[in-house]
Amino acid sequence: MKRRFLYITGIIGSIYTALLTIIAFIATSRLMFMKIKDPDVILKREIGAKRFDEHWYETVRKEDFWVDSPNGYPLRAVFLQPLETTRTVIICHGVTENKINSIKYARLFERLGFNSVVYDHRRHGDSGGKTTSFGFYEKIDLHAVVAAIRERIGKRALLGIHGESMGAATTILYGGTYGDEADFYIVDCPFSDFTEQILHILRTSTPLRSSMTLRIANLFLRIRDGYTTSLVSPREAIGNISKPMLFIHSLEDDFILPEMTKELYSLKKDNKMMKLFPKGVHAKSFNENPDEYELEISRFLHKFGFTST
Numbered sequence: 001m002k003r004r005f006l007y008i009t010g011i012i013g014s015i016y017t018a019l020l021t022i023i024a025f026i027a028t029s030r031l032m033f034m035k036i037k038d039p040d041v042i043l044k045r046e047i048g049a050k051r052f053d054e055h056w057y058e059t060v061r062k063e064d065f066w067v068d069s070p071n072g073y074p075l076r077a078v079f080l081q082p083l084e085t086t087r088t089v090i091i092c093h094g095v096t097e098n099k100i101n102s103i104k105y106a107r108l109f110e111r112l113g114f115n116s117v118v119y120d121h122r123r124h125g126d127s128g129g130k131t132t133s134f135g136f137y138e139k140i141d142l143h144a145v146v147a148a149i150r151e152r153i154g155k156r157a158l159l160g161i162h163g164e165s166m167g168a169a170t171t172i173l174y175g176g177t178y179g180d181e182a183d184f185y186i187v188d189c190p191f192s193d194f195t196e197q198i199l200h201i202l203r204t205s206t207p208l209r210s211s212m213t214l215r216i217a218n219l220f221l222r223i224r225d226g227y228t229t230s231l232v233s234p235r236e237a238i239g240n241i242s243k244p245m246l247f248i249h250s251l252e253d254d255f256i257l258p259e260m261t262k263e264l265y266s267l268k269k270d271n272k273m274m275k276l277f278p279k280g281v282h283a284k285s286f287n288e289n290p291d292e293y294e295l296e297i298s299r300f301l302h303k304f305g306f307t308s309t
Contacts (some may be wrong), residue, residue, distance in 0.1 A: 021216060023213055023216075023217075024216035024217040025220055027214075027217045028220045028221045028225075031132070031134070031217075031221070032132060032133075032224065032225055033132070034095060034096060034132050036096050036098075036123070036124055037097060039098055039100070039125065042097060042098055042100050042101060043100050046100055046101065046103065046104070049287070051103065051104040051107075051287075052103050053107070056107075057103065060081070060082050061080075062078055062079060062080045062081060063078070063079040063081070063152075064076075064077075065077055065078075065079065065148070067119070067141075067144050067145050067148045069122065069128070069129070069141045070140055070141075070143075070144060071129065071137050071140055071141065072128075073122065073127065073128025073129045074127065074128050075119055075120065075121075075122070075127045075128070075141055075144065075145065076099070076119060076120045076126035076127050077099075077118070077119035077120075077148070078099060078117070078118050079115070079116075079117050079149070079152065080110075080115060080116050080117070081115045082110050082115065083110065083115055085113065085114070085115060086115075086153040086157035087113055087114045087115065087157065087158045088114060088115050088153050088157065088158070088159050088160070089105075089106075089114045089115075089117070089159070089160040090117045090119075090142070090145060090149060090159070090160070090161045090162070090182075091105045091106060091109075091116055091117065091119075091161075091162045091167075092119075092121070092138075092142065092161065092162065092164065092166075092170055092171055093118075093121065093124070093164060093167050094165030094166045094167050094168075095121075095124075095134065095165060096124075097124070098120050098124050098126075099119055099120050100118075100125075101164075102116075102118040102164075104286060105162055105164075105286070106118055108286075108290075108293070108294050108297065109162075111294065112294070112297065112298060113307070114160070117145065117149055119145055121138050121141065121166070121170075122137060122138060122141055131225050133225060133227060133232070134166055134169065134194055134232050135166060135169045135170040135173045135234075136227045136231055137227075138166070138170040139170050139173040139177055139178075142161070142170055142171070142174040143177075143178050146159070146161075146174075146178075146181055146182065150181075158183050159181075159182050160182055160183055160184040160185065160186065160306070161174070161175070161182045161186070162185075162186040162187075162188070163185075163186070164188045165189050165190070165256065165282070168187035168188050168189060169194070169234050171185055171190075172185070172187060172190055172234040172237050172238055172241070172264070173232070173234055173237050175237065175241040175243070175245075176234070176236070176238060176239070176241050177237060177240075179240075180241060180243045183243060183244075184243055184244045184245065184300075184301075184304060184306060185241065185243060185244070185245040185246070186245070186246045186248065186297060187245065187246070187247055187248065187261075187264075188249070188283070188285060189248065189249050189250065189253055189256050189258075189261065189282060189283055189285065190234055190256070190260065190261060190264060191234065191256045191260050192233075192235040192260040192261075192263045192264050193232075193233045193234070193260075194229045194230075194233065195214065195229040195230055195232075195233070196260075197256060197260075198214060198229060199214060200257065201255075214229070218230070235263065235264060235267055238264050238267045238268050239267060239268075239269070242269075242270075242271065243271065244271040244273075244300070244303075244304040244306075245268055245271065245273075246272075246273045246275070246296070246297065246300040247261050247264060247265045247268075247272065247273070247274040247275070248261070248274075248275050248276075248277070248293070248296070249261035249262075249274075249276055249277070250276070250277045250278075250279065250280030250281065250282070250285045250288070251276055251277065251278050252278070252279060252280055252281050253282045253283075254281070254282070255281070255282035256282060258276060261274070261276075262274075262276075273296075273300050273303065277289045277292065277293075
């Protein structure tokens with residue numbers, strides 16, 4: 001009887017482990033190969049919302065170039081130069097988007113006296129790369145983009161970085177890894193820890209409630225893509241950033257919770273500002289509050305002495 005019980009228990013355990021393994025494999029595939037939005041859909045959306053001016057984009061002075069990523073693929077970038085200045089902001093888009101989504105911020109910074117660089121993250125837009133890593137490899141790419149732009153504008157020129165969602169997390173990971181090469185950072189709706197972010201998504205949009213699935217998924221993720229979710233943690237990097245940072249989030253965001261931005265703000269030692277907009281779902285703070293968004297960035301630049309003279 002005891003032997004039979006152990007036999008049945010062993011079978012059940014094996015089936016359970018096999019199911020978890022299958023689920024973990026599927027989960028890592030969805031992370032690594034998350035479906036990217038159609039570029040034509042993004043362009044049509046931005047034109048329809050009047051956030052992308054085709055005539056301006058076609059006629060503005062710009063340099064279209066490629067950056068070689070240390071990770072082994074090319075990154076497509078566009079250096080937009082509507083102004084006679086070396087003051088520049090690099091703009092990092094969110095997951096599933098591309099550089100066209102960054103143009104609305106480029107126009108904002110133009111009004112504030114900056115040229116800008118928009119580029120496609122790995123596996124997005126025209127850039128190479130086989131997987132999305134939510135900041136782990138993207139921070140290395142950003143480092144390469146910064147180096148390419150520093151060659152163009154000079155080491156003493158004012159350089160900022162603006163990131164949205166995954167781009168915001170990438171910005172923090174970059175700043176905390178490479179020693180504040182930029183002069184300021186603006187991060188819009190970043191997650192503070194990728195493990196917690198995935199658990200939040202699992203628990204709010206799937207039947208899975210246990211962290212066991214994520215632990216097995218991390219084993220697959222390390223084997224398949226060389227990292228684990230624990231290595232994508234802006235909260236661990238934020239303490240290494242001394243340069244001024246503006247944190248932005250919308251209180252209606254239920255995808256990346258505003259509490260994550262509040263946590264990051266509290267962990268940043270000094271030289272910081274935070275704006276929480278009452279209106280706007282995930283990554284829609286600018287779309288829903290364009291005037292207030294620009295005013296807040298203007299206040300930030302003025303407070304830390306980055307306004308043009």
